[in-house]
Amino acid sequence: MFxxxxxxxxxxxxxxxxxxxxxxxxxxxVEELLAQMTLxxxxxxxxxxxxxxxxxxxxxxxxxxxxxxxxVKNGLVGSMLNVxxxxxxxxxxxxxVENSRxxxxxxxxxxxIHGFKTTMPVPIAEAASWDMDAVEQSARIAAVEAxxxxxxxxxxxMVDICRDARWGRLMEGAGEDPFLGSAVAAARVKGFxxxxxxxxxxxxxxxxxxxxxxxxxxxxxxxxADIGLSTLYNVVLPPFxxxxxxxxxxxxxSFNELNGIPATGDVFLQRDILKGEWGFNGFIVSDWGSIxxxxxxxxxxxxxxxSEIAANAGSDMDMESHLYLKHLKELVDEGKVDxxxxxxxxxxxxxxxxxxxxxxxPYKYCDVTREKNVTMSKEHLDAxxxxxxxxxxxxxxxxxxxxxxxxxxxxxxxxxxADNKNSPLGNWRLAADDNTAVSVIEGLGEYGNExxxxxxxxxxxxxxxxxxxxxxxxxxxxxxPEAVELAKSSDVVILVLGEHGYMTGExxxxxxxxxxxxxxxxxxEVYAANSNVVxxxxxxxxxxxxxxxxxxxxxxxxxxxxxxxxxxxxxxxxGDYNPSGKLPMTFPKNGGQIPIxxxxxxxxxxxPSGLVFWSHYIDETNMPLYPFGxxxxxxxxxxxxxxxxxxxxxxxVNVSVEVANTGDMDGDEVVQLYIRDKVASVTRPVRELxxxxxxxxxxGSSKTIKFKLTKDQLGFYNNQGKFVTExxxxxxxxxxxxxxxxxSNFTLGDNFxx
Ligand code: NOJ
Numbered sequence: 030m031f032x033x034x035x036x037x038x039x040x041x042x043x044x045x046x047x048x049x050x051x052x053x054x055x056x057x058x059v060e061e062l063l064a065q066m067t068l069x070x071x072x073x074x075x076x077x078x079x080x081x082x083x084x085x086x087x088x089x090x091x092x093x094x095x096x097x098x099x100x101v102k103n104g105l106v107g108s109m110l111n112v113x114x115x116x117x118x119x120x121x122x123x124x125x126v127e128n129s130r131x132x133x134x135x136x137x138x139x140x141x142i143h144g145f146k147t148t149m150p151v152p153i154a155e156a157a158s159w160d161m162d163a164v165e166q167s168a169r170i171a172a173v174e175a176x177x178x179x180x181x182x183x184x185x186x187m188v189d190i191c192r193d194a195r196w197g198r199l200m201e202g203a204g205e206d207p208f209l210g211s212a213v214a215a216a217r218v219k220g221f222x223x224x225x226x227x228x229x230x231x232x233x234x235x236x237x238x239x240x241x242x243x244x245x246x247x248x249x250x251x252x253x254a255d256i257g258l259s260t261l262y263n264v265v266l267p268p269f270x271x272x273x274x275x276x277x278x279x280x281x282x283s284f285n286e287l288n289g290i291p292a293t294g295d296v297f298l299q300r301d302i303l304k305g306e307w308g309f310n311g312f313i314v315s316d317w318g319s320i321x322x323x324x325x326x327x328x329x330x331x332x333x334x335x336s337e338i339a340a341n342a343g344s345d346m347d348m349e350s351h352l353y354l355k356h357l358k359e360l361v362d363e364g365k366v367d368x369x370x371x372x373x374x375x376x377x378x379x380x381x382x383x384x385x386x387x388x389x390x391p392y393k394y395c396d397v398t399r400e401k402n403v404t405m406s407k408e409h410l411d412a413x414x415x416x417x418x419x420x421x422x423x424x425x426x427x428x429x430x431x432x433x434x435x436x437x438x439x440x441x442x443x444x445x446x447a448d449n450k451n452s453p454l455g456n457w458r459l460a461a462d463d464n465t466a467v468s469v470i471e472g473l474g475e476y477g478n479e480x481x482x483x484x485x486x487x488x489x490x491x492x493x494x495x496x497x498x499x500x501x502x503x504x505x506x507x508x509x510p511e512a513v514e515l516a517k518s519s520d521v522v523i524l525v526l527g528e529h530g531y532m533t534g535e536x537x538x539x540x541x542x543x544x545x546x547x548x549x550x551x552x553x554e555v556y557a558a559n560s561n562v563v564x565x566x567x568x569x570x571x572x573x574x575x576x577x578x579x580x581x582x583x584x585x586x587x588x589x590x591x592x593x594x595x596x597x598x599x600x601x602x603x604g605d606y607n608p609s610g611k612l613p614m615t616f617p618k619n620g621g622q623i624p625i626x627x628x629x630x631x632x633x634x635x636x637p638s639g640l641v642f643w644s645h646y647i648d649e650t651n652m653p654l655y656p657f658g659x660x661x662x663x664x665x666x667x668x669x670x671x672x673x674x675x676x677x678x679x680x681x682v683n684v685s686v687e688v689a690n691t692g693d694m695d696g697d698e699v700v701q702l703y704i705r706d707k708v709a710s711v712t713r714p715v716r717e718l719x720x721x722x723x724x725x726x727x728x729g730s731s732k733t734i735k736f737k738l739t740k741d742q743l744g745f746y747n748n749q750g751k752f753v754t755e756x757x758x759x760x761x762x763x764x765x766x767x768x769x770x771x772x773s774n775f776t777l778g779d780n781f782x783x
Contacts, residue, residue: 058388059379063372065131071375072357074107074133075340076100077314077348080121104129105354107346107378108182108314110138113460118179119395126391134391136382138314141183141221141232142201142457143167145174147409147592148466150420151455151533151569152187152213154588156203156613157660158419159699160723161216167416168220170409172232177400178460181385182233184281184314186217188268189238192624194617195248197537200569200589201457202243204613205626205657207264208718211271218275226278227386229393230403236272238283238316240298241265245285248623250538254285259711261287262746264628270307278311278381282344284319291326293319294335299343302750312345312377320350332356340366345374410593417590417597419697422610423661424566424574427582431563432604432663433521436477441515442470443485443555444525444548446567455569455589456534465592469525469565472595476603481519485512485555488546489529499531501545509551516559523602524552524581525565530589533569542620543573556580565598571616578654586610604663609697609723611660611766618654621646627657627767628714658701658718658766664692664728668700671763671771680782682738682775686763688724689731699723700734703767704743705760711747716767719743734763740783754783 063071078097100106101124112121118137126132143149149167150158158164168186175183187201190210203213214236223231241261245252256265269280280303283292292298293315303309320339321332329335336356339347347353360366386393403409423431433440446452446469453466473480485508491500516522526548531537543549553576556562563583566572567590577584585608587598600606617625636643645651670687688700702720706713719742726732744754756777764770 055383070104073105074375074378075346076106076354077108077346079110080112101125102128108136113178115179115395115397115400122391134387136182137180138182139180141171141175142185144171145460146404147413148454148458148461150417150590151200153200154420156213157422157610160419163416165216165220168217172221173230176230176232176394177403179395181394184235186214187237188214189243191243192626193248194542194571195538197533200533207267210268214268215271215275218272218277226384233278235279235281236277237281239280241287242283242285248538251284254287258748273307273309280313284316291323291328294338294342296342314346315344315348317349320352337365414593417593418606421601421608422586423608424584430583438478438520440478440480441519441522442482443512445484447525452530453589453594455530467595469595472599483512483515484508485551486547506547513554513558516555522559522562527566527568575618607663607696611658611699615653615657616655619649631715656766656768662696664694664696666698667691668771671773673773673775675775677781684736690726693728695727697725702736703762707758
């Protein structure tokens with residue numbers, strides 16, 4: 030035993046020394062370089078340009094490309110975004126390394142948001158899997174492909190909590206809950222960065238958008254966020270903090286202002302919280318042009334002023350404002366920006382480059398053979414299918430209409446999206462080749478039934494390019510009769526409706542969250558002709574499905590699932606995969622209920638009351654259509670025997686529950702634990718997710734699921750930003766959604782080890 034302990038501690042000490050030695054060597058290398066750099070070269074490291082390939086923001090003016098090239102040559106650029114491909118990156122890296130005075134390599138950033146060429150489900154869909162291994166694996170594969178294409182930095186994960194279905198960018202995040210959001214955020218960082226950032230197949234992650242971008246008023250992109258401290262500390266910030274704890278290398282700030290201060294110029298967020306309190310050692314990149322945008326916010330008078338504010342607030346790198354290069358030197362000379370701030374920013378940037386191993390080999394990510402071998406490999410496609418299946422949520426399944434039988438049926442597949450091979454790739458899939466997704470028709474074609482297709486309505490048209498808006502066709506219903514005829518002559522109808530992939534994402538906020546175009550009409554007329562309808566939804570946000578839920582017997586939420594979309598959907602429809610996804614966001618009954626979320630506050634008038642004077646609508650219920658955490662299975666589960674035991678001495682509340690699979694199909698169930706802190710010095714929500722576990726339970730058997738709650742789950746941030754845990758009564762619920770489960774309660778006494 031002693032020998033074992035000795036060995037164990039020796040390994041720990043040696044590993045600790047190795048990490049320390051690595052840190053020292055990084056620091057030495059960086060200090061050495063810094064000592065040789067001119068002020069212009071330092072500022073150059075803080076400058077980031079986009080390339081000629083993809084523009085993910087408003088295009089800059091003419092003459093831009095030539096300047097940019099010269100600046101790279103002269104060591105006035107620290108990073109490029111949107112250059113990709115092993116060969117292209119190598120060429121650009123050569124310009125920096127071979128020509129500039131100090132040969133400092135560039136760091137190459139790209140929006141690797143959900144997969145790379147092999148496209149994974151959009152992040153909101155992946156979050157619906159509640160499967161952290163799968164989420165990590167998805168990011169891992171994205172990193173393997175992206176790093177083989179020369180990249181070493183992704184602008185992900187996006188961890189913005191969002192309660193507003195109108196906001197187009199919620200498809201990039203993990204939904205409305207900070208606990209689930211934190212787990213997903215950390216898993217994605219681990220996936221991208223792996224265990225060894227210097228390995229050629231790992232890339233630096235970038236947590237964005239710091240902060241509160243998901244709270245854009247009215248769900249309108251880029252809009253003002255104005256939220257209280259309690260929401261900031263308890264809802265918005267936790268996923269950001271989780272990524273710092275997971276070792277994320279970089280952060281991106283945000284377009285929005287928060288409580289009157291544009292995030293890019295916010296000292297409190299960037300210097301006090303992130304770099305101060307949380308001890309974040311990486312660097313912060315601005316969002317695209319967000320330093321310039323402080324002029325429009327009315328926070329800076331001109332470009333020079335904006336640069337001064339941003340640099341002093343801790344924005345280390347200027348993405349595409351072209352202002353740091355222009356103004357920082359003068360600002361330092363005038364004493365308006367401290368030399369120390371510049372040195373600190375440059376050290377942070379160089380350290381990340383060092384951590385990536387770029388100083389050892391600037392071309393380590395530029396291996397064309399590896400690029401060829403790994404890109405869209407069978408292994409990656411299989412993993413994409415695996416996570417796609419896990420992301421699907423069965424919303425309704427009346428009379429067990431699903432799964433469908435595999436033969437002998439005439440099936441009508443109706444909807445424009447059903448044979449689309451581009452839309453399922455979703456938005457933010459810059460590296461994917463167009464039309465590389467498996468369509469629903471193709472996926473169903475692998476099975477035996479007789480399949481016929483009608484578009485019904487053509488609800489979108491226009492160029493399917495990233496920067497173009499799709500036109501929603503609100504007029505054309507000429508295809509409905511054909512679809513109705515087909516429905517009449519079929520046994521089952523699979524209606525594939527929703528949003529095109531480009532209807533969500535940046536700049537794609539919607540005022541109406543219904544089915545776009547004439548799809549609602551199509552659905553109602555098809556249903557009138559044949560009520561054996563399975564509705565398959567492809568969308569990137571919660572939609573208003575009240576009519577569908579009241580009428581259509583089976584509803585499947587299939588998001589935008591990436592490359593393997595059609596296969597995943599077919600496997601679920603035919604029961605080769607038993608659906609296990611759960612909603613990461615509340616679906617309203619009606620757009621007027623937005624923002625609607627499960628972890629709301631009780632108010633002083635929770636009702637219901639016989640009088641009108643309680644917190645409600647007179648024309649709509651307070652209930653959502655589908656609550657957070659909702660998702661059905663082809664089997665059934667029974668929860669029982671909830672046990673709660675408070676171990677005050679160790680500061681742990683032990684919770685266990687029995688979950689039995691009472692149906693006749695094996696299944697994966699997401700067991701969810703919620704608490705309510707009944708009375709607190711800052712009011713707490715009626716329910717808060719504090720634990721979950723996805724477990725496989727075979728038909729007819731049961732499992733005991735155990736949770737441990739410590740002060741980390743039982744406490745909250747007060748309005749001074751201090752984490753506190755208070756004695757008192759708590760409710761606990763363990764269940765299959767945020768609405769349903771088995772309940773108990775416990776009390777934390779003064780003797781509890783907080
Ligand atoms: C703007 C987006 O807000 C951000 O998320 C993205 O990473 C950058 N453009 C770069 O494309």
